[in-house]
Amino acid sequence: MDRLVGWDRLPTPFGLATLFGLRLRLRDRNLHDTSGLPAVNTPPLEAPSARHLVNRTADGSYNDLDDPAMGMAGSRFGRNIPLACIAPATESEVLTPNPREVSRALLTRTSFVPATTVNSLVAAWLQFVIRDWFSHGTSPTEDPWVVPLAADDPWMQPPMRIMRTPDDPTRPPGATDLPQTRVNVLSHWWDASQIYGVSADEQKGIRTGKAGKLLPLPDDPAKDPSRVPGFWLGTEMMRTLFTREHNAICDRLRAEYPTWPDEELFQRARLVNAALIAKIHTVEWTPAVISHPTTKAALRANWFGLEGERVQRLFGRLTDSEAVSGIPGGKADHYGVPYSLTEEFVAVYRMHPLIRDHWHLRHVADDSTARDCDFRDLAGPNALPVLNDIGMADLLYSFGTLHPGLVTLHNFPRHLQEFRRPDGNFQDLAATDILRSRELGVPRYNEFRRLLGLAPAKDFHDLTGNPEWAEEIDHMYRDIENVDLMIGLFAERLPAGFAFSDTAFRIFILMASRRLNSDRFLTDYYTPAVYTQAGLDWVADNSMSTVLLRHHPQLRSSLASVVNAFAPWTTSGV
Template identity: 35%
Template sequence: MVDTGQQSVRSEAARGGEVRLGEAARVDETARLGGTARHEVAGEAGDAAYEGYEAYEGGSPEAEWLRFQKLTHELMRMRRYSDGTDGSGAPRPPLAFRGEAALGVENARLRFRDDLPPELCVGYARPGAEYPAVVRLASASGSEGYGATPDLRRLAVRVQAGPEETHDLLATSFPVSHAADAHEFVAFAKATAGAGSTVEKAFGLFVRLPLAVGWATADRMRRNMRIATRHTVGSLARETFWSRGAILWGPAGPVRYQLRPAPGGTPAPPPDGGDPEYLHRELAMRLSTGDIAFELCVQRYLDDRRTPVEDGSVEWRESDAPVVPVAVLTVPCQDLDSARARSAARRVEQLAFNPWHTTEEFRPLGNLNRARKAAYEAAAAHRLGVRAPAAERRPTALLPVPVRAAFDLPVRAAFGLVDRCVPWHRLPAPLGLLNPAALGRTLRRFGLVERDDAPGAPQRPAAAGERPTVARSYDGPTGDPGVARRDVAGAASGRGPAPFHRPDLIHVPHPATVAGELLHRDRFRPATSLNVLSAAWLHFQSPDWVDGACHRWDGSRTYGGGPRLEDGHLPLGPGGVPPIGAPGGWWLGLGAMHTLFAREHDAVREALRRTHPSMSGESAHHTARLVVSALITKIHTVEWIPAILATGMSDIGSKTNWQGPPAHWLSRLGLWLFEASASAGLPRGVPDRPEMPFALAEEFLAVYRTHPLLPDDVELCDHRLGRRTRALGFDEVRGPAAEAVLRKTGLADTLYSFGIAHPGAITLNNYPYALRRFERDGELVDLPVVDLTRARRRGVPRYNDFRARLGTPRIRSFEEVSPDPDTVARLEAVYGSVSQIDTTVGLYAENEPERSGFSETAFRVLLLMATRRIQNDRLLTVDFRPEVYTRLGLDWVAKSSMTSVILRHCPELAGVLPRGAGPFAPWRPVAPSLP
């Protein structure tokens, strides 16, 4: 029996004539592009097996397939043109499904009845057979939250019938689809796509929809939509859920299934409409005292009139096709708010349920299900190399180029005047966001994006089997033929304007004198707003950008040797360090970061294999690399940069880069006019000047000389007891010794030890002692001396000229560099003239914005290059889409952070991470326990 509330809703629909009930006005599971599960019918004999139940459009599977392809491409175009964010800037969840879950558990069980009718004993459906299952209960409309607001609800179950066999059961809290077939489905999606306001929705439903399907059909769809979505739920445990269309049940033929509350159980209480977490709380209360159980029931096919397979909008009435209970789904008693349950719920959120995740014996049937399969096939084709057509890409700005150019000059001039009076980081939010945007355009005008062609750069072939058009390639290219020849590993660094070579000043003043007087650490100066993880993170990034890599955010150094793990750790190479690193530059922090993200790669890959069982191991590897590389980019943009700049405006600006501006009309209007892709964040935008190969400029590399972050000593602590276990000098945690220390200490304690320790401040006289005796190619070098010499020989301008090229006024006295009298005296003693100050020294000496780890001048270079590293990358812009990443991949990037990565692999650290701050801020130390 169904609950009274469900009966009343269905009765109301029945009074309207033929029962054709609808789900929410969103694209259905078809829009979950990115699934690649394929369970093909076995040749012509297989097709013949379903001829009695299915009728193909056009008279043949081939003809129907061509029609579905056109419909699928229409859906994909709508997705590319529609707003791709959910308001927070994260990619929008899959339409019609990814609402926030009220329940996500991994420990459910599905047990078939002992008296299962013989004719239904097929495949895994055997009397008394019991299987583990994953269960997710959520809104079906994609709305967020799990309150009692009237809505359609969805139940998804994944049954693990064997090591390589899963069955996904998807059901909603209404018996049928709003669309009879794929054509109605697409027409409804097109009519309602992008509708935000009430007027837009009304226009779509009352004008566009009738024009597409006719007035009578549109009226039926609107009426049933209204009925279906007005149902208020008192308890998801007391709801009945119906399958969306028919499935095959082996020789027994087509069935529709439903999951209804098992007999007994507490009735649903009156819903609390004011509690936004009501449905979750109600389930948590039930499960705290007992199990929740649903009966899995089936209705068997009779004939095309009473139980049609091809028309998804007609209900199979129980009076015609009786309900036959076949199994019981049980969610066991548990504490949903425990750390273990929350961790399981997060893992369930990463799953992409798919009706085609099953075996051929339980194949989905009907027009709508076959159209879904066409969508999955189209997504797979895109992932194998199909590019988004250039004609479909969004323009980069609302204003045409000539008009925008006319605005550029006055905007830059206005903000140039503002900069002389009020620093960017002290402006109110709207102007504070538009000022760096205008500055970025100024810097591009100065040419800080150009690069040498580097015709002699090595051309290494891609590893066998890689597909650069849809994957990160071994040596850098991402599938753009016009730039692939030059945009490779080993290519030269980029340049801003012409290099500023002064051979007569290479040794004036001598680099060793500058390093000894102004750079060498005389005492440790901590950066108290950060932890040592921030230093480890930067070193984790810099080899990917600088050391012979291709300058992209693609994890090239991590993936050059493959992230394969042995017992959770990176394998060692001949030099005693992992083959992805150089013995001289490897240290404990770098090893911890590489290990953490190698584990993350494995987690993504395994999630992809579970969600898409037909995905090959190679495809899963490359897709996981895309996901992890994008996640690294996101973490650096929205977590690391705000942590080290540590100003409110930099926090907003960095997040704007990734997820679009805050909801302020002036900010959105300004960015919309000049940088349309920035209005929704750089990902999902369009590449900026994709025809030009990208490289980090030498000016950027000069700014990123952040070695003072490294400490001289490392204290290793036990995160459980808070006790110090060992104190080691930096030389004892680098090179081959680093991995031995990591294995002995463990990843969790290593991360905790770095999390509670401060790095050095990026300032004068704070260069770590260990790097003054740095071993490189068998000889000891003084690294700060090498850095200074390198910049001079490569023509990086001295500090004053560097400032001028960034549009910053020249300094006229040493007092303008720093307000500290001692610093001024030492600068004057070493240089004699302000025009001779090295860029690195000037950046260290500057009085940075309050609490910021970088100086104002350095910020200008970071602003430009950090943005362009995303903006120039096709796989982070136009191809940041489910056809390439899979929907699971995009969800993984959207929902993950550095905190979630740490907790995914070291959940025991949940109690020590900072509250109200990111993981690069100091962690909460555990008070040492008494012995």
């Protein structure tokens, strides 16, 4: 049905059935384990303890009590393709065609193309949750990829150097016969590690030590977050908001359990906050960016099942079936493959076009101008004066009333093509994104589609409905089989209501549910005994809108008529 008609062209009930079938097929064919490959110097596990039954560990270990290293920080990324299909990272493979030329010719934002159905909190949220999910770590400074530059290229620091992804430290030396692998330095679980860190030392540095609460910022000035690559205003706004939410959860739990010590309040509040973030992403963020009627129903079914939220509130889970009653509170299931995030999941989340170049920041009270900024004014240490001078409610209002960019060709932020890192070096993130997928062995577009059970593009005109783009891609690649995954994702026709591609959506179909299915704290242990009934009620009763209004009630008029907080807000005075 998907091939003949397309899931998005079917009536919603048939489209839902088709998506469920696709998920079953993808679970069967597109989960591939790297954890069984030979490994050395694997991350140490702390000794098992009774607290592991009911607390998330800092590093993600002991989520699966039978396989405590599964998904922990420092474990390998999995794959959604057979390991034999991982392309080798040879110089020819990584540098052909030239990633800088691809960036300039196909990705440069000639004029801003907005995604008009959503607001810029979509971009801030995505960068925020990515910092929970995956990171390949800090690149070594030696032996970078050297990218040749055209004679007319205005690059500030010729030649262009792009640091390599760190090698897999668990790969046995000399194991050239094994497929290349990398490790995720973050926990693979949906555990809000972008707030809580992935080590005991990181957690100690963010806690007040009283009533389970968190500090607004780490207490060590040497750990200035604005100096970490990737820091910008949007991610800091979200981190601050959900730090405050953690503290509000602590207040609620302390009112219910006044004798609880700091550690107990912290651990329960962390569980609740992480689950709330997972819920917001599942039933609000994702349906906002892929707002097709079928996908909105499917994503809500991931959380509430086909029985729906109202029935679940009245009667609880009706069955053990995830299709009927949703994944949270059901049975954990790895579908025969140890859980991990995958390199292909990383690749499809490269959505930098969501970020605007120009930001008109305004006051929520009357929509008057607070400051006009370029993105460089909001990134790294440059963001601190903005954070200090403009109130958080005004910043949230500005993001809520500004559109992000559409994830498409010729819409990559110019400021990210000449991004100045905290260390003073410049980086073309568009060229880097292209190079990274090649370096990590992610297949090119057509092969990627084949491995997901999709028909490949026959030619450049079949790839995209835009004849001008087809000619430009042909000029760059010459052979349709050479087209990079990201270029194909950005060029292909979008289903109605989608801000990104249907091909990328296939990885979402598989991995969005898998992150819930495999996590015992969102399945078997999603119970009052672990969370408390007050904690489960907090997750059930709250949304992105209620979180925003709890901490910034002056946003009420802008959110009053908005069903989803990631949709465009009402402008003050309108």
